Amino acid sequence: MFLVLSPWRSQTRIPGPESVRPSQARGARLQVVFKTEACVYYNPEDEIQREGRPDNDPEIHYGIIASGNSVVKDSICRDQIQQQLGTGCLCFEMEAAGLMNDFPCLVVRGVCDYADSHKNDRWQNYAAIVAAAYAKELLSVMDATSVEQADRLERIMGRGQIHAWLAPPDASANFNEAAGHHHEGTGQWFLDSKEYLKWKTTACSSLWLYGRPGCGKTVLSSTIVNDLQRIGIECLYFYFTFTDTRKQSLEGAIRSLLMQLYRGNHGAKEYLNEIFSPGCRIRSLIRP
Incomplete structure (x- = not known):
């Protein structure tokens, strides 16, 4: 305001x-x-x-x-x-x-x-x-x-400790930048396609979106995320980019997805709180 x-x-x-x-x-x-x-x-x-x-x-x-x-x-x-x-x-x-x-x-x-x-x-x-x-x-x-009913300060500080422990790359920055390029009807052709509608309503299914560099995959992906969030589907996302070294590895992706799970999923939050230890290195947990 x-x-x-x-x-x-x-x-x-x-x-x-x-x-x-x-x-x-x-x-x-x-x-x-x-x-x-x-x-x-x-x-x-x-x-x-x-x-x-x-x-x-x-x-x-x-x-x-x-x-x-x-x-x-x-x-x-x-x-x-x-x-x-x-x-x-x-x-x-x-x-x-x-x-x-x-x-x-x-x-x-x-x-x-x-x-x-x-x-x-x-x-x-x-x-x-x-x-x-x-x-x-x-x-x-x-x-x-x-x-x-609001979160107590210790819970809020706990989230800050988890964030510092995971040190996740911020995928929301890429999402917001891509969403800023939206115009009325952006990606609607894809949201109305049979392939997308089938994937959205089928459990444990995969949808592969491919194209040449610069053709609009990032903007279209942000349209998909918006659509899923609008209907209440829990959605995790990550953007690999050559402009940020932290967003060029599988480890960076896992860190970011874990933090998104922690913020939006109660079960994941409890599990990460249980395994969290100031002396434990997260890298030892996410690498095979």
């Missing part, structure tokens, strides 16, 4: 800005939200007219918040990432990158920058107020029984 809060509350109509003049810097269009002394470079020919808002009440936006440890320098980089992730991506954050993979949590952030090269400290206080207000509102409506 992403909130935008205006500085003051007012019931009077606010006129639109005089103009929004993106400037050209290193080939990037820097979107200017309002004219200040900090925005001195702009081209009048690139004016973008913005509609006025009827009031200063908070606006609430729902969508995906992308998390990563790379800097989004300008609007070109930002728009490229958004194109890969789809139009549902609202914004990007860095501080919580990777946290939710191993530590179940909700990240509440106030967003005030439009790119890392386009900052203004005057916006930061408003973003901090929004984050604090939303966190307080969330805590006020949380059911106490749901908190009691």
Whole structure:
């Protein structure tokens, strides 16, 4: 959830800005939200007219918040990432990158920058107020029984220990990248094929998908994973890739699949918890 809060509350109509003049810097269009002394470079020919808002009440936006440890320098980089992730991506954050993979949590952030090269400290206080207000509102409506039923910290830390022990390559990164290339109807011809439908409904069956490099097997595979997850079929996946040495071996695949089993299958979780030992090397268990 992403909130935008205006500085003051007012019931009077606010006129639109005089103009929004993106400037050209290193080939990037820097979107200017309002004219200040900090925005001195702009081209009048690139004016973008913005509609006025009827009031200063908070606006609430729902969508995906992308998390990563790379800097989004300008609007070109930002728009490229958004194109890969789809139009549902609202914004990007860095501080919580990777946290939710191993530590179940909700990240509440106030967003005030439009790119890392386009900052203004005057916006930061408003973003901090929004984050604090939303966190307080969330805590006020949380059911106490749901908190009691939540995983205890020792269980969460146990998952972190298993993750560190298995040290699995992250197959979800490849899956998300491939899924970002989906368009409406991508792979539907395959999902409707008799071969796929027979494989999906037949226990202990195999389906071999082959093709030349670059023909779209990875994107099609992500379509299959999405389809299986949508109907509630437990699905494990792994991508072998030449760009990551950890994803080029059978050992890497087994580590990744074991971690996926641990996260989604109670029986596998209990078994791995039983055999886990800080002094035991996982390599000795997965090699014949």
